[in-house]
Amino acid sequence: MEKVITCINCPVGCRMTVMLSDAGDVLSVSGNTCPRGDKYARQECMLPLRVITAVLPVPGSPTPLSVKTASPVPKDAIPEVMRELSRVRPVLPVHAGDVIVKNILDTGADIVATRSLL
Numbered sequence: 001m002e003k004v005i006t007c008i009n010c011p012v013g014c015r016m017t018v019m020l021s022d023a024g025d026v027l028s029v030s031g032n033t034c035p036r037g038d039k040y041a042r043q044e045c046m047l048p049l050r051v052i053t054a055v056l057p058v059p060g061s062p063t064p065l066s067v068k069t070a071s072p073v074p075k076d077a078i079p080e081v082m083r084e085l086s087r088v089r090p091v092l093p094v095h096a097g098d099v100i101v102k103n104i105l106d107t108g109a110d111i112v113a114t115r116s117l118l
């Protein structure tokens with residue numbers, strides 16, 4: 001089976017062709033200009049990961065808090081992580097880089113603030 005994937009690691013956006021076995025294993029990757037593309041294509045076929053960004057309301061602040069996962073989480077976990085984040089209300093003051101939720105839903109990723117709200 002053949003799968004076409006666009007690398008999102010840099011603005012070049014190489015279009016890569018991934019050959020998969022019937023069992024879904026990656027047999028080859030072509031079309032990438034650098035090794036990062038090969039790694040991304042294999043990861044995308046086996047276990048797609050994404051960094052999640054969100055904006056949370058903060059009690060007492062007219063400005064919401066932008067947050068993100070400190071590391072990528074499985075793409076399948078995004079809806080559940082977003083549901084969990086909808087219940088989170090950060091407490092002022094918050095500094096950029098503060099951990100808002102540790103190891104959200106046991107994904108291994110912390111939710112961190114991407115800005116300060118004092």
Ligand code: SF4
Nearest residue numbers: 007010013014034037
């Ligand atoms: S394969 Fe390399 S050059 Fe091509 S988009 Fe990915 S990171 Fe950029």
